[in-house]
Amino acid sequence: MNVSKIIIAIAAALALTYALAQGQRPLFDDAPRTPSKAAVVFLHPEQITIPAGKPTTIALHFRIAPGLHINSHTPNQEELIPTTFKLPPGSGVHLDGVVYPPGTDFTLSLDPSTKLNVYTGEFVLQARFMATPGDHLVEATLRYQACDNTACMPPKTITAAIDIVGK
Amino acid sequence: MKRNTLVITAVLFILAAFAWSGWANWEFRTQAAERLRASAPQGELVVDAAGTAQYNSPLLGKPAPPFTLEDLSGKKHSLSDYKGRALAINFWATWCAPCKIETPWLIDLRSRYAPQGFEVLAISADDIDRKDPRKFSDEKQEIARFVQKMQMPYPVLIDGDSVADSYGDLDALPTTFFLDRNGVVVAAQMGLTTKDALEKNIRKALGMIK
Numbered sequence: 001m002n003v004s005k006i007i008i009a010i011a012a013a014l015a016l017t018y019a020l021a022q023g024q025r026p027l028f029d030d031a032p033r034t035p036s037k038a039a040v041v042f043l044h045p046e047q048i049t050i051p052a053g054k055p056t057t058i059a060l061h062f063r064i065a066p067g068l069h070i071n072s073h074t075p076n077q078e079e080l081i082p083t084t085f086k087l088p089p090g091s092g093v094h095l096d097g098v099v100y101p102p103g104t105d106f107t108l109s110l111d112p113s114t115k116l117n118v119y120t121g122e123f124v125l126q127a128r129f130m131a132t133p134g135d136h137l138v139e140a141t142l143r144y145q146a147c148d149n150t151a152c153m154p155p156k157t158i159t160a161a162i163d164i165v166g167k
Numbered sequence: 168m169k170r171n172t173l174v175i176t177a178v179l180f181i182l183a184a185f186a187w188s189g190w191a192n193w194e195f196r197t198q199a200a201e202r203l204r205a206s207a208p209q210g211e212l213v214v215d216a217a218g219t220a221q222y223n224s225p226l227l228g229k230p231a232p233p234f235t236l237e238d239l240s241g242k243k244h245s246l247s248d249y250k251g252r253a254l255a256i257n258f259w260a261t262w263c264a265p266c267k268i269e270t271p272w273l274i275d276l277r278s279r280y281a282p283q284g285f286e287v288l289a290i291s292a293d294d295i296d297r298k299d300p301r302k303f304s305d306e307k308q309e310i311a312r313f314v315q316k317m318q319m320p321y322p323v324l325i326d327g328d329s330v331a332d333s334y335g336d337l338d339a340l341p342t343t344f345f346l347d348r349n350g351v352v353v354a355a356q357m358g359l360t361t362k363d364a365l366e367k368n369i370r371k372a373l374g375m376i377k
Contacts, residue, residue, distance in 0.1 A: 079261045079313060110359055111268040145262055151339035151358035152263040154292065 039068045039146035039153065042160035043122070052133040052166035055096045060085070060125045060160065062142065069118035070144040072103025076117045081145040081155045085125055092136040093164050096128035109149060131166030138162050222342065222357035224335055231256065231346050232333035236290065236324035239311050244288070244322055246350065253285045253372035254346040255365075256334075258327055260292040261313040263340045265359035270317050272362040276369055277321055283373050284348065289319060290327040292340055297326075345372040 043061040050056040064070055071080045087095040101124060103117035127140075140162060145155040226232070231254075235245040257273060259266035277287045291310050296302045307325065314323050331337040334344065345354040345368040354368040370376045 077264070077267075079267075079309075080264065081262045108265060108268060108359070110265075110361065114264065114268060116264055147264060148358075150265055150360070151341070152260070152265060153338055153340075154260070155262060155294075 038156070038158055039065045040070060040142065040144055040156075040158055042142070042158065045162065047163040047165070048129075049165040049167055050129060050131055052131055055128050055130045057099075057126050057128045060127050060140075060162075061122060062125070062160075063122045064120055064146070067148050068146045069106055069116075069120045069148075070146045072117045072119055073100035074103065074117060076115055080116070081143070083119065083142065083144045085127060085160075086141050086143075087138060088141070091138045092132050092134060092166075093138050094130045095140075096130050098128070099126040101125070129164060131164050133166045136164045136166065138164050222355040224344070224352065224355040226335065226344065226352040227355060229352055230350050231344060231352050232330070234330040234333070236326055236330065238322055238324055239307055239314065244324055246288075249286060249288070250350060251284070251348055253280075253283075253348055253369070253374075254350075255285075255287045255369060255372070256344045256346065257287055257289045258292055258331065258334070258337050258340055258342045259289055260327075260340050261310060262293070266341045267317070269341050269359055269365070270319060272365055274318065274320060276362070276366055280369055280373060283375075285369060285373055287321040289321060289323045290330070291323060291325050292327040292331065292337065293325070295326045295328070343368075345369065347372050347374060 041063050043063055045058065045060070048058055050058070070083055073082045073084065075082055083100065085095075085098050085100075087093060101119070103119055106116045106118045106120075108114055108116070138161070140160040141157050142160060143155060143157045146153050231246060233246050235243050237243055255273065255277075257269075259270070273287050273289075277285065293306060293310055295306055310323070310325060327337075334342075339357050341359065342357045343355065343365070344352050345356075347353050353371050356364065356368065367376070
């Protein structure tokens with residue numbers, strides 16, 4: 001048997017092994033998944049450059065899934081969980097303040113007397129950042145609680161990753 | 168030549184072994200995934216003949232999963248304590264606006280049907296942190312304030328998250344399961360429906376209607 005035949009046989013064995021390995025991915029990767037439970041996604045910006053040491057206001061864009069609403073920062077009832085934006089401590093960037101947009105009034109069809117104050121669709125927060133010089137990859141968080149017309153989902157916190165460069 | 172044949176046979180045997188092991192492994196994991204899916208009780212919303220959205224829970228027609236939970240005073244309540252009574256197990260939370268609308272309906276219906284042997288068990292899905300005594304106390308106080316404000320006269324149990332899985336991964340509140348006197352789930356509702364729909368399911372649990 002010549003060497004080339006052995007090489008071909010080994011190559012074939014390796015190719016088959018590779019093909020079989022593709023079938024070893026976790027089964028649930030192929031299984032139908034339930035839709036993502038994140039009712040809110042962070043849209044942009046992903047990267048900003050601001051003057052170091054100087055408070056700078058940046059517009060942060062978020063989008064709420066169709067058919068859902070989340071409480072505004074100032075919901076009408078004390079038990080309801082307000083939407084809040086935070087930065088983790090020690091990230092090299094200080095959150096000097098956030099201006100939340102006003103919510104819109106919302107009434108559940110089964111009880112017109114209950115008036116909620118909510119965000120729907122896309123909403124924008126004006127966050128005032130102050131950064132030290134350098135590149136800071138900040139994992140900001142947005143806490144919210146989402147509902148549709150008849151039911152509510154548990155409160156959730158999502159991460160908004162923003163690369164903040166202080167110059 | 169004999170040696171060549173031997174090598175080729177060995178290579179083919181190894182290839183066949185690879186193929187067989189891959190296939191066997193895939194079959195095994197397919198079956199395991201099927202078993203996992205089948206064991207996870209997840210329901211869906213369907214509309215009944217009257218046009219009311221009903222929660223088509225996999226628990227329907229089955230005995231309700233047992234549980235033991237504390238109320239706000241620390242007293243333990245087991246599902247078995249309520250044997251012989253028709254029940255509405257109502258999962259709710261203080262942050263759930265539709266639950267606030269539904270609660271007065273449940274209070275009214277409970278007072279109306281209690282003489283027939285009906286009771287409501289309200290299970291709060293509010294977060295509970297037992298590791299931090301101070302936080303735990305604050306969280307209980309928050310629930311207690313809500314209970315007092317709404318004047319809920321029935322048992323209010325806490326730490327609903329610990330039993331939510333067995334009731335089907337309750338990601339939407341309010342969700343209510345209606346049990347007959349034998350502890351079998353005869354109806355379920357997810358989300359705010361109407362007071363009439365609640366009453367209909369209570370009557371079903373009491374065996375007054377089918």
